[in-house]
């Protein structure tokens with residue numbers, strides 16, 4: 326079945342979906358009623374049509390600013406820098422961080438064509454530079470792998486003299502994993518145990 330295989334192939338591109346799972350999902354769609362399939366099609370196309378990047382933190386939003394940036398009870402003097410929008414969700418679940426975020430949309434990896442220009446680093450520098458009231462601390466929560474570490478050092482260097490404190494989330498032993506694979510407990514410890522860089 327050509328169209329079945331095509332769907333399996335498309336689903337396999339989703340993060341964390343293996344071949345067996347992709348086949349299970351495809352079988353589900355094959356058996357599902359018309360309205361269920363339509364619901365997926367509508368949800369996907371409206372997602373593409375309405376989601377944009379927050380003008381301040383570059384996380385996903387349907388408005389100009391995301392819900393976190395709009396929330397006046399958050400501490401505007403703290404910025405937590407993460408690689409991907411889903412990292413914001415993961416950190417929010419810990420409930421530890423009350424500041425704002427900045428999403429880079431990747432990490433420095435020249436081999437994959439990700440130079441510093443393709444990340445939202447220049448925007449971060451501008452944001453810190455123009456912040457009113459001024460930023461007290463930038464916490465870098467990029468992944469604990471080579472790309473994440475390189476990005477953290479680059480940002481720390483770029484922010485020198487612009488902000489009082491730049492800290493790195495305290496992963497302890499480098500885990501070499503993705504932020505979103507960590508449980509809430511590990512992450513909240515990592516946030517509390519951050520160190521100045």
Ligand SMILES: [Zn+2]
Nearest residue numbers: 379382391394
């Ligand atoms: Zn935002």
